[in-house]
Amino acid sequence: xxxxxxxxxxxxxxxxxxxxxxxxxxxxxxxxxxxxxxxxxxxxxxxxxxxxxxxxxxxxxxxxxxxxxxxxxxxxxxxxxxxxxxxxxxxxxxxxxxxxxxxxxxxxxxxxxxxxxxxxxxxxxxxxxxxxxxxxxxxxxxxxxxxxxxxxxxxxxxxxxxxxxxxxxxxxxxxxxxxxxxxxxxxxxxxxxxxxxxxxxxxxxxxxxxxxxxxxxxxxxxxxxxxxxxxxxxxxxxxxxxxxxxxxxxxxxxxxxxxxxxxxxxxxxxxxxxxxxxxxxxxxxxxxxxxxxxxxxxxxxxxxxxxxxxxxxxxxxxxxxxxxxxxxxxxxxxxxxxxxxxxx
Numbered sequence: 001x002x003x004x005x006x007x008x009x010x011x012x013x014x015x016x017x018x019x020x021x022x023x024x025x026x027x028x029x030x031x032x033x034x035x036x037x038x039x040x041x042x043x044x045x046x047x048x049x050x051x052x053x054x055x056x057x058x059x060x061x062x063x064x065x066x067x068x069x070x071x072x073x074x075x076x077x078x079x080x081x082x083x084x085x086x087x088x089x090x091x092x093x094x095x096x097x098x099x100x101x102x103x104x105x106x107x108x109x110x111x112x113x114x115x116x117x118x119x120x121x122x123x124x125x126x127x128x129x130x131x132x133x134x135x136x137x138x139x140x141x142x143x144x145x146x147x148x149x150x151x152x153x154x155x156x157x158x159x160x161x162x163x164x165x166x167x168x169x170x171x172x173x174x175x176x177x178x179x180x181x182x183x184x185x186x187x188x189x190x191x192x193x194x195x196x197x198x199x200x201x202x203x204x205x206x207x208x209x210x211x212x213x214x215x216x217x218x219x220x221x222x223x224x225x226x227x228x229x230x231x232x233x234x235x236x237x238x239x240x241x242x243x244x245x246x247x248x249x250x251x252x253x254x255x256x257x258x259x260x261x262x263x264x265x266x267x268x269x270x271x272x273x274x275x276x277x278x279x280x281x282x283x284x285x286x287x288x289x290x291x292x293x294x295x296x297x298x299x300x301x302x303x304x305x306x307x308x309x310x311x312x313x314x315x316x317x318x319x320x321x322x323x324x325x326x327x328x329x330x331x332x333x334x335x336x337x338x339x340x341x342x343x344x
Contacts, residue, residue, distance in 0.1 A: 104135060
C-alpha cells in the first residue's frame with residue numbers, strides 16, 4: 001500500500017450521520033457529505049462511492065465521495081466501469097501531499113474493482129492543479145470564484161463591480177423579490193428556467209425526469225441544499241440551487257427566462273443568497289466553476305466575467321481524468337466502435 005495509507009475502503013452504504021461527522025472533522029465541503037453521494041448515484045443511475053483512507057493506526061485521514069456507473073453491455077459491466085468524484089479527498093488542513101497519496105491508493109483500488117476511467121471534478125479543491133499534474137491526469141482547465149462571507153455585508157457590497165450594484169438596484173425598483181422555495185413545485189419551475197437558459201445557448205438539455213426530480217428533492221429535504229426563486233409581481237423569472245455543508249456554500253445550478261435577465265433577476269438572486277447565507281453563519285460562497293482553456297480565454301467568457309464582477313477571489317482548479325485500466329478502456333473503445341458500425 002502507498003506510504004502513509006494502510007487501507008482504502010470503497011463503500012456503497014454508510015451511516016449518514018457518522019459519515020457527515022467525519023466529513024466535518026476533516027474540513028470537508030458539500031462534495032464530501034453523504035447527501036451528495038446519494039444524489040450523484042440517483043442522478044447517474046449508478047451506485048454511491050464513499051471512500052475512506054485509513055492510516056496504519058486505523059485512523060481515518062481522508063474521505064472522498066462520488067459514484068460508480070457500469071455499462072449494461074457485456075463484457076464492459078465488470079471490466080470498464082466509470083468512477084466520478086466531486087472533489088479531491090477531504091484531509092485536515094487540505095494537506096496536498098495527503099490528497100496525492102490517497103488518490104494514488106484509490107486509483108489502485110478502483111482498478112482492482114474494474115474501474116477504467118476516473119474523473120475528479122475537483123470542486124472546492126485548490127490543490128487540484130498540482131495533484132493532477134504529479135499523478136499524470138488529463139486536465140480540463142477551470143476556475144472557481146470564492147466570496148468571503150466573513151467580511152461585513154457593506155464591505156462585500158463594495159467589492160461588486162459598479163454595474164452589478166446598479167443591476168441589483170434596478171431589480172429592486174422593478175419589484176423583483178427572491179425567496180427560498182424548497183418544494184416540488186419550485187423544482188419544476190426551476191427546471192423550466194434551466195431549459196430556457198440552455199436552449200438560448202444552443203445546448204442540449206434533457207427535462208427533469210422522475211429520478212432527477214427525486215434526487216434534487218432528496219437533496220433539498222436533507223438540508224444540504226436550498227433553492228432560490230426570483231419573481232416579479234408574482235411571476236417566477238429565474239432560480240438557482242446551492243449546495244451547503246458546514247460553513248461553506250456552493251452555487252450548483254441556475255436558470256433564467258429572458259424576462260428574468262432583463263429584470264436583472266440572477267444578480268438580485270446572488271445578492272439575496274449572500275445575505276441569507278451570511279445571516280445563517282456561512283463563511284464562504286463559491287459561485288461555481290467556469291471551464292476555460294486559458295486565463296486569456298476566460299477573460300472573454302461571459303460567465304467568467306459575470307462571476308468575477310461579484311468581487312470573488314478567483315482560483316484555478318482544473319478537473320482531472322485518468323485511465324486507470326488500459327484493458328478496460330481499450331475494450332470499451334472496441335465495443336463502441338462495433339456499435340457505430342452496426343448503426344451505419
